[in-house]
Amino acid sequence: MxxxxxxxxxxxxxxxxxxxxxxxxxxxxxxxxxxxxxxxxxxxxxxxxxxxxxxxxxxxxxxxxxxxxxxxxxxxxxxxxxxxxxxxxxxxxxxxAETEPEPLTWGKMEYMKGRQRPAExxxxxxxxxxxxxxxxxxxxxxxxxxxxxxxxxxxxxxxxxxxxxxxxxxxxxxxxxxxxxxxxxxxxxxxxxxxxxxxxxxxxxxxxxxxxxxxxxxxxxxxxxxxxxxxxxxxxxxxSGPTVAHSLTKYLVHESMDLTFREALELASAAQEHVRRTEDHKIAVQWFLDKNRGMPPFVGR
Amino acid sequence: MxxxxxxxxxxxxxxxxxxxxxxxxxxxxxxxxxxxxxxxxxxxxxxxxxxxxxxxxxxxxxxxxxxxxxxxxxxxxxxxxxxxxxxxxxxxxxxxAETEPEPLTWGKMEYMKGRQRPAExxxxxxxxxxxxxxxxxxxxxxxxxxxxxxxxxxxxxxxxxxxxxxxxxxxxxxxxxxxxxxxxxxxxxxxxxxxxxxxxxxxxxxxxxxxxxxxxxxxxxxxxxxxxxxxxxxxxxxxSGPTVAHSLTKYLVHESMDLTFREALELASAAQEHVRRTEDHKIAVQWFLDKNRGMPPFVGR
Amino acid sequence: MxxxxxxxxxxxxxxxxxxxxxxxxxxxxxxxxxxxxxxxxxxxxxxxxxxxxxxxxxxxxxxxxxxxxxxxxxxxxxxxxxxxxxxxxxxxxxxxAETEPEPLTWGKMEYMKGRQRPAExxxxxxxxxxxxxxxxxxxxxxxxxxxxxxxxxxxxxxxxxxxxxxxxxxxxxxxxxxxxxxxxxxxxxxxxxxxxxxxxxxxxxxxxxxxxxxxxxxxxxxxxxxxxxxxxxxxxxxxSGPTVAHSLTKYLVHESMDLTFREALELASAAQEHVRRTEDHKIAVQWFLDKNRGMPPFVGR
CATH class of the missing domain: 3.90.226.10 (2-enoyl-CoA Hydratase; Chain A, domain 1)
Structure with missing residues (x-):
């Protein structure tokens, strides 16, 4: 480089x-x-x-x-x-030119939480x-x-x-x-x-x-x-892994932070429905039905 | 077995x-x-x-x-x-028969979050x-x-x-x-x-x-x-422990994930009021007042 | 003592x-x-x-x-x-005088979650x-x-x-x-x-x-x-550190538990605006511009 x-x-x-x-x-x-x-x-x-x-x-x-x-x-x-x-x-x-801040400021921050910041x-x-x-x-x-x-x-x-x-x-x-x-x-x-x-x-x-x-x-x-x-x-x-599954796994980890376990499971079920239609899932299933081992030859779709 | x-x-x-x-x-x-x-x-x-x-x-x-x-x-x-x-x-x-999924799908998932899944x-x-x-x-x-x-x-x-x-x-x-x-x-x-x-x-x-x-x-x-x-x-x-206390401890750990510390403390106080009326708590208090040591003889109620 | x-x-x-x-x-x-x-x-x-x-x-x-x-x-x-x-x-x-509690009580707790406790x-x-x-x-x-x-x-x-x-x-x-x-x-x-x-x-x-x-x-x-x-x-x-920054760091760690990453970043930006006006920040900037090393001589304001 x-x-x-x-x-x-x-x-x-x-x-x-x-x-x-x-x-x-x-x-x-x-x-x-x-x-x-x-x-x-x-x-x-x-x-x-x-x-x-x-x-x-x-x-x-x-x-x-x-x-x-x-x-x-x-x-x-x-x-x-x-x-x-x-x-x-x-x-x-x-x-x-602005005024000095107060030393203890959690209360003031509470006010700022709801405020929109100007675009920089x-x-x-x-x-x-x-x-x-x-x-x-x-x-x-x-x-x-x-x-x-x-x-x-x-x-x-x-x-x-x-x-x-x-x-x-x-x-x-x-x-x-x-x-x-x-x-x-x-x-x-x-x-x-x-x-x-x-x-x-x-x-x-x-x-x-x-x-x-x-x-x-x-x-x-x-x-x-x-x-x-x-x-x-x-x-x-x-x-070289299943890119769609990776992407949705990351999504689920992020989203699940704000969900209950039940909600997270429901969302994961919806995501799984989606992933089951990917080429990579089909490749993997055939790979293991054919008695292969190790990582299937994923294509990232 | x-x-x-x-x-x-x-x-x-x-x-x-x-x-x-x-x-x-x-x-x-x-x-x-x-x-x-x-x-x-x-x-x-x-x-x-x-x-x-x-x-x-x-x-x-x-x-x-x-x-x-x-x-x-x-x-x-x-x-x-x-x-x-x-x-x-x-x-x-x-x-x-269904259509192919898109490669990047977080946006689509946002839509699915609000959707009810059909009962299986x-x-x-x-x-x-x-x-x-x-x-x-x-x-x-x-x-x-x-x-x-x-x-x-x-x-x-x-x-x-x-x-x-x-x-x-x-x-x-x-x-x-x-x-x-x-x-x-x-x-x-x-x-x-x-x-x-x-x-x-x-x-x-x-x-x-x-x-x-x-x-x-x-x-x-x-x-x-x-x-x-x-x-x-x-x-x-x-x-052999106090089963009601165990049960409510698990409940509090689960529930506290979605609460502030203050809310979690209030909920724990309510749970404690409940547990103080169990037979196991009374057994334990008498056990220690009688100068015993170790695990009290809990009955699970 | x-x-x-x-x-x-x-x-x-x-x-x-x-x-x-x-x-x-x-x-x-x-x-x-x-x-x-x-x-x-x-x-x-x-x-x-x-x-x-x-x-x-x-x-x-x-x-x-x-x-x-x-x-x-x-x-x-x-x-x-x-x-x-x-x-x-x-x-x-x-x-x-009160009644015995039920052995499994999560359902009852759900009811208690919404209840106000009497002041002690x-x-x-x-x-x-x-x-x-x-x-x-x-x-x-x-x-x-x-x-x-x-x-x-x-x-x-x-x-x-x-x-x-x-x-x-x-x-x-x-x-x-x-x-x-x-x-x-x-x-x-x-x-x-x-x-x-x-x-x-x-x-x-x-x-x-x-x-x-x-x-x-x-x-x-x-x-x-x-x-x-x-x-x-x-x-x-x-x-001996910058007390206002410490205080707001603790605030941000507490508050961020209930925020998304984007919301937490916005709140941190608002807090940073506040801290940039402290005497300690100005002391630190001058300290490093003057080629000093180590902890600046913070005053806690």
Whole structure:
């Protein structure tokens, strides 16, 4: 992959729309889109330009049936260093005229819950995690180095996290006197419980490697030099699976959070009716009736 | 236990209704109902006949005050191999006339969420987990061997899981090109978090023994030859406890998922008022006022 | 700290309101309020008098900007032994005239869910956990010995739990034939999953030390003789952090439980707007622009 590359697999009528990206590198391998955040001078900080490129490429990923799994990583030695502290200064200046906040503010927040926020200009950096969360295809974060602040949020928004021995995550927001603005107050408790969530968010302490697996922050840990190989083995295996079933499984996991068990079962039954009509289900049934073993030759439809 | 046995403890007026089961074996020991899924040719696959027997016996379990804890297991060497792939072929044929599904379908699912499904004829195999989940008494799955697909869902629907060294669980649905139709998209994230849930559901990989305990899928692991002994020790201990308190504790854990902490406390206060009037509470208070130690001699009322 | 002490840091106009407590000891060290439950004859049982003192002192804690983190512990060798069994006898006598409860009661509970409970006289002991849960500042339970019944609930209601090798928790309610009336049916599943929750609640078994860390019940374990030192190091570090950001982080973690990811992100964005106006955020931005490293010199505003 060059620093700026045309993406493979984009030929024919779509070629005219293909864009050369500056802040991400992309490659498609065996149905896996590898998206590498790439801005070495900032250790891959997520700014508006990188966010815009990610939004665009993720839309394309979702619409391209040849791309079945997302792998998100960063140019070594960093995953993503978070947002850029220089941008903070400007925002502060914009707010100087405004009044001081009260020290204890839960009551005020209750009021803000019902309020609509004004639309912001440009891509909202802190909404990239939502875009990844909402992808209708599997996603894997390969945490190859520090993932700080919204960089941690990007990792958390993927379905699965694998870390290298040097991979580590931190809710660094607190060191900037900020709250986690990337949705990790929603995500972390679902992975590691409220106690460890608040410990990490109050302190900004790093958590990585096997420790991250131990508390449920990541699913697998690899030695650094085997990280991408191990992650790609998993990604390719998922990419050769039944894509429609994967998509609806993710949907059901998301939706079931707000349902009772009975409602979740009813929704799963409806989804199963849908999946039973896919080519992949028919392939699998014939495969096992023919006494084959292992993964059926799925086609992703 | 013979392959087909009359259940102990069913005498007198009820005897006329006692049924000999074909696909389950049952035994009552010290207040513990041991239900063993039993269909060796299919490694205890859950078909409509086994489901019908389970539904009937579980109704009886819930209504019989002498039976205070359910232990669910399978005839060795399997726990339950899931649904039967032969049934899938017939369902596919029934659907052949219908149209192909779209590849990305979350939007369509949103529509289906509000729709009522038509009633199906016969017992719905994938609703056995709901029946177990809704039991107003404690339940323990003793995973003595492979628990695959809906077999995994049966294990997940028990309150507590204990595994033997050879016990292992797999969301095998994906190998059939299907989604988990048994409610495990609701249950698994509550036990092991969303990341490990999707990893297991995307791949169908097995998880068992100490690894299952490590990620929270099971609470205890025993060597195979001590599994049933260890599980029964726990089950009998619970069966000699205060049954009404157990029942309402389970109710509160279920209900509290959808409540705020304050609402959950209010509901617990109401439940406590109820439990303070039980014979078991009075026995316990006298027991400790009399300077006794250990478990009071509860009667289950 | 004497058995009854005036609290340090309470001088000037407030001094006239300062109360000498009988059942708690308090000390303020570097912004950390250390509250020690203190009733050695009952191993620090939580009765109405101790509860009243805790309610009062926690109100004061929340309103005093100099006190930024709560540490809750008990006079050795106990954390808190729960409620007092002698009180149970009186309550039973009050209820003797009432009718017997039905054995299976989920249906009846459904009815009670909608019912308003009559106001009770005096402080409600089982609502102390709610008061701690709702504190708009960070809290740490230092479990130095047994924490039983509502004592366990007090530990669970703190944001973070650290345990000593001798620290252990138990849902002892069941030994009294009672349900967990302290809200732990809501809290425990969020920390350790439903399976381990019901196992602990059905049996009342103790869980402590490294085992508690392993299943997610506590975040850190220290040798007994280093417990308070380790806990205070953490508490002081948090107390020197950005207090407004801490407060809103806790708010977001609580609120996000009932929101979708998108809603949680919107709420976090609103909270971030608020926090960007704090003095601490401005201090932090300048600190890093000036090429400093480590924790900025936050002032807690």
């Amino acid at each position: 060059g620093a700026i590359s045309r993406r493979p697999g984009m030929a024919g009528v779509n070629e005219v729309f293909a864009m050369a990206y500056e802040f991400i590198k992309t490659e498609v391998v065996d149905g896996v889109l590898v998206m590498t955040m790439h801005d070495p001078p900032t250790r891959n900080a997520l700014g508006p330009d990188m966010a815009a490129e990610m939004f665009e490429r993720l839309d394309e990923f979702e619409n391209n049936p040849e791309e079945r799994v997302l792998v998100l990583t960063g140019t070594a030695p960093s995953f993503c260093s978070g947002a850029n502290v220089r941008g903070f200064r400007r925002r502060i200046d914009e707010r100087e 200009s440009g891509p909202r950096v802190n909404f990239v995690p939502l875009r990844i969360h909402d992808l209708q295809k599997p996603s894997i974060a390969v945490v190859n180095g520090p993932a700080a602040g919204v960089g941690c949020g990007l990792a958390l928004s993927c379905d699965i996290r694998v870390v290298g021995d040097s991979g580590r995550l931190s809710e660094r927001f607190v060191l900037n006197g900020l709250i986690p603005g990337d949705g990790s107050c929603w995500q972390l408790p679902k992975l590691i419980g409220t106690s460890n969530t608040l410990l990490l968010q109050y302190t900004g302490d790093w958590m990585g490697g096997e420790d991250a697996v131990h508390i449920g922050l990541a699913s697998k840990c690899f030695p650094d030099d085997q990280l991408m190989e191990g992650a790609m083995e998993l990604a390719k295996r998922i990419a | 013979g392959a087909i046995s009359r259940r102990p403890g069913m005498a007198g007026v009820n005897e006329v209704f006692a049924m000999a089961y074909e696909f389950i074996k049952t035994e009552v020991v010290d207040g513990v109902l041991v239900m063993t899924m039993h269909d060796p040719p299919t490694r205890n696959a859950l078909g409509p006949d086994m489901a019908a027997e389970m539904f009937e016996r579980l109704d009886e379990f819930e209504n019989n005050p002498e039976e205070r804890v359910l232990v669910l297991t399978g005839t060795a060497p399997s726990f339950c191999s899931g649904a039967n792939v032969r049934g899938f072929r017939r369902r596919i044929d029934e659907r052949e 004829s016969g017992p719905r195999v994938n609703f056995v987990p709901l029946r177990i989940h809704d039991l107003q008494k404690p339940s323990i799955a003793v995973v003595n061997g492979p628990a695959a697909g809906v077999g995994c869902g049966l294990a997940l629907s028990c309150d507590i899981r204990v595994v033997g060294d050879s016990g292992r669980l797999s969301e095998r649905f994906v190998l059939n090109g299907l989604i988990p139709g048994d409610g495990s998209c609701w249950q698994l994230p509550k036990l092991i978090g969303t990341s490990n849930t999707l990893l297991l559901q995307y791949t169908g990989d097995w998880m068992g023994g100490e690894d299952a305990v490590h990620i929270g899928l099971a609470s205890k692991c025993f060597p195979d030859d001590q599994l049933m002994e260890g599980a029964m020790e726990l089950a009998k201990r619970i069966a | 004497g058995a009854i002490s005036r609290r340090p840091g309470m001088a000037g106009v407030n001094e006239v309101f300062a109360m000498a407590y009988e059942f708690i000891k308090t000390e303020v060290v570097d912004g950390v309020l250390v509250m020690t439950m203190h009733d050695p004859p009952t191993r620090n049982a939580l009765g109405p008098d101790m509860a009243a003192e805790m309610f009062e002192r926690l109100d004061e804690f929340e309103n005093n900007p100099e006190e930024r983190v709560l540490v809750l512990t008990g006079t050795a060798p106990s954390f808190c032994s729960g409620a007092n069994v002698r009180g149970f006898r009186r309550r039973i006598d009050e209820r003797e 006289s005096g402080p409600r002991v089982n609502f102390v956990p709610l008061r701690i849960h709702d504190l708009q500042k960070p809290s740490i339970a230092v479990v130095n010995g047994p924490a039983a019944g509502v004592g366990c609930g007090l530990a669970l209601s703190c944001d973070i739990r650290v345990v000593g090798d001798s620290g252990r928790l138990s849902e002892r309610f069941v030994l009294n034939g009672l349900i967990p009336g302290d809200g732990s049916c809501w809290q425990l599943p969020k920390l350790i999953g439903t399976s381990n929750t019901l196992l602990l609640q059905y049996t009342g078994d103790w869980m402590g030390g490294e085992d508690a860390v392993h299943i997610g019940l506590a975040s850190k374990c220290f040798p007994d003789d280093q417990l308070m030192e380790g806990a205070m190091e953490l508490a002081k570090r948090i107390a």
